Amino acid sequence: MAEFNHSYVVGERQRWSTGTPLSGEQDLRELSVAVGLACDGRFSGRFWTGHAGSVVFSRYVGVPLHLERTSAHLGDMLSGYIRLGIVLRGQWVGTQGSREFSASAGHVVANRYDEPWSMEARSSDIDNIDLFVPLSLVRAAGLDPSDVSGRTWKLSAFTTAAAGFISSVLTEGVHLDPVRVLRLDGVMTRIAMLLLDDLRDTSAAAQISHRDQLRSQVLKLIDAQFGDPQLTARAIADRLNVSQRSLFRAFEGTDTTVSELIRSTRLDRAASELSRPESSKTIAAVARSHGFSGADTFARNFQARFDESPSQFRNRVTGG
Numbered sequence: 001m002a003e004f005n006h007s008y009v010v011g012e013r014q015r016w017s018t019g020t021p022l023s024g025e026q027d028l029r030e031l032s033v034a035v036g037l038a039c040d041g042r043f044s045g046r047f048w049t050g051h052a053g054s055v056v057f058s059r060y061v062g063v064p065l066h067l068e069r070t071s072a073h074l075g076d077m078l079s080g081y082i083r084l085g086i087v088l089r090g091q092w093v094g095t096q097g098s099r100e101f102s103a104s105a106g107h108v109v110a111n112r113y114d115e116p117w118s119m120e121a122r123s124s125d126i127d128n129i130d131l132f133v134p135l136s137l138v139r140a141a142g143l144d145p146s147d148v149s150g151r152t153w154k155l156s157a158f159t160t161a162a163a164g165f166i167s168s169v170l171t172e173g174v175h176l177d178p179v180r181v182l183r184l185d186g187v188m189t190r191i192a193m194l195l196l197d198d199l200r201d202t203s204a205a206a207q208i209s210h211r212d213q214l215r216s217q218v219l220k221l222i223d224a225q226f227g228d229p230q231l232t233a234r235a236i237a238d239r240l241n242v243s244q245r246s247l248f249r250a251f252e253g254t255d256t257t258v259s260e261l262i263r264s265t266r267l268d269r270a271a272s273e274l275s276r277p278e279s280s281k282t283i284a285a286v287a288r289s290h291g292f293s294g295a296d297t298f299a300r301n302f303q304a305r306f307d308e309s310p311s312q313f314r315n316r317v318t319g320g
Helices: 023-029 135-141 157-175 178-225 233-239 244-250 256-274 284-289 293-305 310-318
Strands: 015-021 036-038 044-053 055-062 066-069 081-089 089-097 097-106 107-110 117-121 126-134 153-154
Touching: 015 023, 015 055, 023 036, 023 126, 023 157, 036 178, 044 157, 044 178, 055 178, 081 089, 081 097, 081 153, 081 157, 081 178, 089 107, 097 107, 107 117, 107 178, 117 153, 126 135, 126 157, 135 178, 153 178, 178 233, 178 244, 178 256, 178 310, 256 284, 256 293, 256 310, 284 293, 284 310, 293 310
Parallel strands: none
Antiparallel strands: 015 044, 036 066, 044 055, 055 126, 066 117, 081 107, 081 126, 089 097, 089 117, 107 153
16 A cells, blocks of 8 residues: 555644555545545546645546545544635536536636535546635635635636646655745745635626626616516516616616616607607607606606707707
8 A cells, every 4th residue: 555645634744745656445545534535446546745834735646536525524624624626637527515516627616624515527537736725714815615615717827827836846845945845835825815816806707797798688678668667677677587686786887777777768769759750749649658657757857868848859859
C-alpha cells in the first residue's frame, strides 16, 4: 500500500504530499476520509496535498470516482469549510440539497462540508484541484455559503493561471525552503478569494442579464397590450410569472417605472392616432382604445405629458 498524507484532515503531520501514486482497494479506502469514495473497476491515480494558512488544497489525477459526503462524515475538521473544486480535465455531475450541478473542464464547483452532498465523474479520467476554504472566508468575500454550495461557474483567464500556480506549488512544495512556504499562506488565501470573486462576478452578470431580459419582456407586453385597461404593473407581473418586487427591481436605475411605461406608451400611441388626418375617432374613443378609463383621465394625463389638450394637439398637428 502506498504511503500518503492525511494532514488535510488530521492535522499538520506533514505539510506536503507530492504526487503520491495510489492503486487498489486499500488505497481507495485510506483516501476515503472526509468523503466516501468508490470507482468502477480498479482504482489508480496520483494525489497531491498541501496547506497554506487556513486554506487546504489538493490535486487528484486518475480514474473517475464517485464521491459522497454523508451525515456520518459531518462534525470532522472540514465541517467548517467549503470545497472549491477546479476541474482541469473531465466532467462532474452531482447534487447538494435541492441543487443539481454539472461542471466540466475550466469550471469550479462548490460544496459545503457541513452538509451532505454527492457527485460522480462522467469521463474516462479526471484531473481536479480542490481548495478547502473556511466558511468565514466565504462570508468575508460577501457571499452567503448557502448560496454558494452546489454552484458551478467558469474560471476567468486570471484564475485559470492561478490554478496552474497551485499545481506548481503542489509539485514543488516539498522543495521550498520554510520562508517561501510561509509566504505562500497569504497567496493561497488570495487565490481562494479570486475564485469567489469569479462567482460573484458571474452571479452579478447573470442577475443583470435576467433584468435585461425581464425589461425586454415587459416592453414587448406593454407594446402589444397597451389598449387593455386592465394592464397594470401587477397584471404584468402575473402574466410574466414573476413577483412585483422582481419587476420593480428590473427597472431600478432606469429613471422610470412599469406604471410610467404603461402610461407613456398609451399617451404616445394616442398622440400618433390623433395626428392622423384620416382618423375620425372622437377624443373619448381614442381614450378608450388606448387603455384609459375615460376622456377626463386621458385629457389630464395628455396635458401633463404634451402641455396641451388632446383637442389642441389634434388641431395643431392636422391643421383642423
